[in-house]
Each structure stands twice: as structure tokens, then as C-alpha cells.
Amino acid sequence: MSKNFLEIKDVTFEASKVNKVHNVSFNIEKEGDIVCLLGPSGIGKTTILRSIAGLTNIKSGKIVLKNKVISSDKIHIEPENRNISLSFQDNCLFPHYNVLKNIQFGAERNKKKKQTISTEEIIKFLNLEKIKDKFPHQISAGEAQRAALARSLVTKPDLLLLDEPLSNVDQSFKEEIQVKLKQILTEHKITTIIVTHDSYEAFYLGTKCGIILDEQLKQFDDPYNVYHFPNSVEVVSFLNRGILIPAKVTGENSLESVDLGIITGNFIKHYPKGSDVQLLLQPEDLEHDDQSSLKLEVVDRKFRGTNFIYTLKTASNKLIPVFVHSHHIHQHQVDEKFGIKLPINIDHIVCF
């Protein structure tokens, strides 16, 4: 008997010849955990959800939910018998029923269950009161997406699958819904797998995150680890939150870069002294200091509200991103010199 709530064991998901993911294995240990899957478009994330839901057959491996095999090369439990709910990206509300009736369709499924979230509760929670009597063609894409989300939530499924659940929701409303979504999933202990493009959304919602690249699950870990300890160059490149610069290991806790000089910190993996490595530099790794002797040229500046991201050019033409708090006393213009605080110390050093 497995202790995991959901087990995906060596499963090959395939929707077409170009849309497949091989030998995927991961577990959801506890009921109520949330897993977020990240990856570029067309890589097969939706296929994974569809296969777990039973809408697409798997090629190999097995999927076990609550100790019951629901998919394997021999077994395929029909979608309607899995108690797994999937909220599609294109919402798929029934066009001939209003929003309320659409949500009630979901409620009917598990009406005998004690813990079902009430329709009224979910309507209020997701701010759907004003549109509950409207038909799908009368509401916006974002509203439809929230209604579809509500319909999925009221089913109180064993496993909830959300495909880009907030992709159409207005940016201004998105954070509020994210908070509410996390709250309701956690309160009602709804085990969930979310597919998203938005890494911030994944890092916020997920207890675990999976990165799918090159037809494989490249990394499956806590959001913190995925961000700070990416396990491959491909993951670094996909997350696009740092750059790799050449460096030489000079000691147990140090290395040297042609452009930045000596850098100290804790290696997360041992490298012999003298090794040539690619050092991952993330925007928060370097600090600004106007008094520093190490000056780099500003080639771009992005205002992100709470901070600026300066892109700096090194002597060897590498472009390095650096965060600066937006309340910093002065701003630097493009082509100006920008000081980097010395000595450079990075909490954890990630190299490849």
C-alpha cells in the first residue's frame, strides 16, 4: 500500500507525435497538496492533465490515485468514474445554461458528500454574484474562467486539475483570485495540479513545481528550490531569471570571474579547485554600490514597480541583470556607469 495520494510512475503522455512527454514520475504525498506544472506552449502540459483526467490514454507507466490504479497499459477508468475535475483553459461552460446552472451542474455530482463547498459560497468567494444569471456568451473570458473554476471546485473532486486557470483574468484581479484560490484549496484540502505559464503564479500556489522541457519532466521540487537551485541549464534558460557567466573555481568557497573578480559563497555542489564552470547569476545576487570600484555600463533599465532591473554590460560583453529597489536614492540612465558592491558574496552558488 502506497502512502502517496497520487503517484505518476514512468508515464509517457502522448497526444500526437509532436506533443508528448516521456517517462514522467512524480508523487503528490498528501491530500490538499498543490502541484504546479510549468513549461513552454505546446510541450504537453495539457496532455498530462487530460491523461490524468482520463480523456486521453497513456502510452506506458501507471497513474495511481488513492491507492487505486486509474490508468495503465491495461486499465483505463472512464473520466466520469474518476472523481477528477478538470477546468479547461477555454472554460467550456455549457452555452445553453446560465452561470448559476453551470455551477450547479458541478454541485450535483457529489451532493451526497458532506464536505461539498456550497454553490452560494463559491459564487460569493469568486465574485460571481453579478453574473450568475447571465449566459456564457454574455460574460467576459475572465468571468467565464472564474465560473468554470467555480464549477470545478463545487464538485469537491479527489483531484482538481486546472489548465491555465487565470490566463484570461484581468491583471488587476489576478492576485486577488490567486489568494482566494489558494485559500479555498487549502481550507477544503483539495489536491490540485495546476498548469501555468506564469512562474510567479506557480511559485505562489504550488507546494511543488514541475518544469517540463524537451519532452521530459526536468525538475520537480519545492518552488524555492526550482528557482534558486535549478538543476540544468535548460531550466535556467526557461525560467529566464538569471544568466550564466564563465568562472574558475579558486577554493572551497570561492571562484573567479574575468568580469566580476572574486566571488565567494556556498557551493551547492562540490567542484575541484581549478574547474571551469558556468556560474548562475540571478538579479538579486549582486548589489548596487555607487562607491564601488567595479563599474559596469547600463544598457537597459526596466521599471517593475517595486524595483528596477538594470541590465549591465561587462568587459567581455556579458549582460548581467541586477535588482535595485525602486526607492533607491537616484536612478541610472542608459550608458551611465553602475557600481557593483564588493566583495561579491552569493548565499548559494549554482554552477554547471
Add this chain to the structure above:
Amino acid sequence: MGIKNFNIWYVSSFLISIAVAIPILTICAGFFENTSNYYSILKDTFLFDYINHSLILLMGVLFLTFIIGVGAAYLVSFYNFPGSNFFKWALILSFAVPPYIYAYSLTAFFENYGTAFSILTNLFGEGEYNKHIPKMDGMFGAIISLTFSLFGYVYILTRASFHYQSQNLIDLGKNLGFSKNKSFFKIILPSARPAIVAGLSLVAMETLSDFGTVDFFNVSTLTTGIYNAWISFDDLSLANRLSFFLLIFILGLFVLENFSRKKAQYHSPTKSGFKSKTLINLDRSKSTLVVIFCSFIFFASFMFPVLQMFYWTIIFPKHFNDLNILSLFINTGILVLLASSVLITFAFISNYGNRVTKSKLLEALTTFSISGYAIPGVILAVAFISFVAWFDNTVVQYFGFKTIKTIFIGSILGLISVYFVRFYSLACNGIKSGYLKINYSIDESAYLLGYSKFKTFKNIHFPYLRNSILLIGLLIAIEIIKELPITLIMRPFNFETFATTAYIYASQDLLEAAAVPSLFLILITSTFILITSRYTLRD
């Protein structure tokens, strides 16, 4: 078992398609059978005439229906003129008049001492008017009758296509400096091409399969040849062989069009970017011309046969009293109710089966089976009788059972069975087009909410497609009320409908007696068409 696998829906859908395909397969099989000497005689004598006449008829009808159908659709879709909203729906009333009834009206009006003669005599006194009145008979009469009865197919499909053309397309033409003429020929017309071709294809199929009109005007076409092969020479194989040629010819037209279209798309895949058209107001002189054109089409296609039949009904009230109208109503009603319920039920099951199983084999089989619409009613009836006879002689008699010929030939069951094959495409395509509007993820959402396939069918699809079903029911009713050859061949003894009664009188040269059933037929179908137009012309 996966959702794509073999299940009850698959089996049902498969059996329905096979049942519909049997008469079509019988025709194809007939191609390889031996024929009597009549085939060699025919080859040396009339076969060329049959083909020649069929082609002339086809070209004439296609040309005129194109001009009238596209012209009228263009005018009511792009211009604002007095009565434009009236003509939008009034022009489809031509569907209510079957070509053979139009032919009776045409002959009655233009024949020697006919209605035209009477009108002239009443207006101008006695005179030698016959030699001045043009004679609308033979090939010319057949072309005119078929044109005014069938142009509605081109009109309605083209109009729908024009309706969904975005104003942006026209504005784009203006930006590129196109004149109105150039915009019409370079943008508007090519964009509506699939609709026009679809309309013309229906016209072509109806023309090639027409029996009542060509028979009335004594025009020898492939269809009458097929009928003669069966009736006069009792050669079913030859009839099947000729039918096979006709099918290949129709298929060839489709392939040619598809090939020439290549991969061009004629519609925007999404609704985004669609902008409703601004109708152009015409000046007085142009407006008058347009009103005259549309009024002429409306009068010629609908009012003329109605008035002609009405006129006869009034001046020959005896025929009205002689006719058992109630019995004709009941008989026609029974056929309509039975056929539409059977067709819709089976088409629904088949479509849902295809949808659930996503089987390519099933889809191919369904596509093949709906080709029954392209086969003339005469041929289908003959093929059905051939199959029943073969099955009875081989399988039934082999097992020593009682003959099934009486159950299927000359019975309501047999009649409904052939209607089923003939109009299956109408029901099947109608429900299919309704289904195309339901994204497949809707079904998946229902499954994921715990709904079984049957519950999804009952709670999601059926309520959603309710209007489509009503529309298809009406369309089937219109077709069945007008249908002649199948009813004529397959009906039980002494079982008459409005269509068969009109035909029987007309074939006995009692055109005035044919007026009453014809008038009732037109009025009933007009009512159905007006209800249908609520759906088809909804803006």
C-alpha cells in the same frame, strides 16, 4: 476500455450507416452485373441523347440559378431598398413549389387556349393569340421550371455567406482602391465561393435526379432512361449501371471543385475582427430596378404557380369537392411524422456515436452513407426493391421463413425505409452542423463532472440541439411533402399524398384537377418554410 473503444454507441452508429448504405452498395454492385441486350441497343441509340439532354438541362439550370440566386442574395445582403426585408424571406418561398408543379403551372399558362390566352381574350376580346404566346415546353420548360424551383438553394446559402462577410473585407477593398465592381468580383464573390458551390451542387443533384418535370415535358434524361430501363425493359442491372454513371458524374463535380479550391480558407477561424455590414442606400432609379428584379423573381417563382393553381381551384370547384382532402392530409402527416422521427432519432444516435468514438472508419462510413441524397429517388426505390427481392430469394427462403417482400414492398415501412436513405444526409448533416457548434471540451467537461455518455447526451446535447432538431424536422417535412418518385413507387395500394394525387391527375392530362392537391401542397410547405426561415434567416 478507453473512451475511444468499441461500445454500444459504436455498434449503433455502425449499423445505422450500414443500413443506409445498403441501397447505395446495391447500385454500385449493379455496375458489375450483366445487363440485357437493351444496353447495347441503348448505347447505339438513345444513350448519347440521354447524356446530352442531361448536360444541357444541367448547364441551363446551373447558369440561371447562379444568376438569380447569387444576384438576389447580393442585393438583399448589401443594399437597402423598399421591401428588402420582405424579399429576404419571401424569396425562399420558392422552395414550396416542387418543379413538377411549376411545370404544370407553366404549361397551363402558356399552352394553346391556356390561362394566358384567357387573360388576353378577356382583356382585348377574341383573337389569334396562340401564335403570339411563347410555348414553354420541352427542354426550355424543364429548365425554367427547375430554375425557379431550385434557385432557392443558391440564394439561401449565398445569402448566409454574405451575411457573415465582415464589413472589414469591403473596407479593405476600398482601402486598396477597388471600385464596387472590382470589390464584388475580387472580394465578395470569391469569399462566398464555397456557399455558392454548395448551393449549385444541390441544384445539380436535384436537377439530375428530377423525374416529375422531365417526364412531364418528355425530355429524355439519364433519370428517365433509368426509369425506362426498369419499367419498360425490366432491366434492374442496367438501371443500376446508369445510376452508377450518374453518381460518378456528380462525384466528379465535387472532386473538381475541391481540387480547384486547394487549401484556401474562406472564413475567419474566429469571431474576432468581424464587423457587421453597413447596408448601402440606393438612389431612386437603381432602387426601382432592384425592386423590379426582386419582385419578378418572387412573382415568377412563387406567386405565379400559386395564382395559377388558385385560379383553377376557383373555376373548377368540382375537383375540390371530389378530393378527399382530409385523407390526403392524414396520409401526408403520417409519412412526415414517421419519417422525421425515425430520421432524427437515428441521425442523432449515429452522430453521437461518431462523436464519442472518434472512429475514422465510422466517419468514412457515415460520409459514404449520406451520399444517398445524390441518388435520384427513382433509383433508390428500385435499388431498395432489388435488395429486398435478393434478400428474400436467397437468405429468407434459404431458412424457410415467410416472404418479407410484402412487409417492405408496397408498404409504409418500405416507403419510410427509402425516405430514410434518401433524406438521411439532411438529418445527419443537420445534426452534425449543430454538433459542430458544441466544442468537444463541453462533452469532456460533462464527463469530468460525473455525467455518463447517456446523461451527457440527455442533459447537455439534447437541450442544446432542440432548435436544430425542430429545424431539421421542418426541413424533412418540406422534402417529404414534395417528394414524388419514391412515394409513387413505394406507397401502399390506394395510399395517396398531395404529391402523388397531383402527379396522377397531371399524367392523365387533367391539369386543372391537379391544381387542388398542388395548391394544398404549396400552402402547407410555405407555412413550414416560413417557420423554418425564423431559424435560417435569423440575423
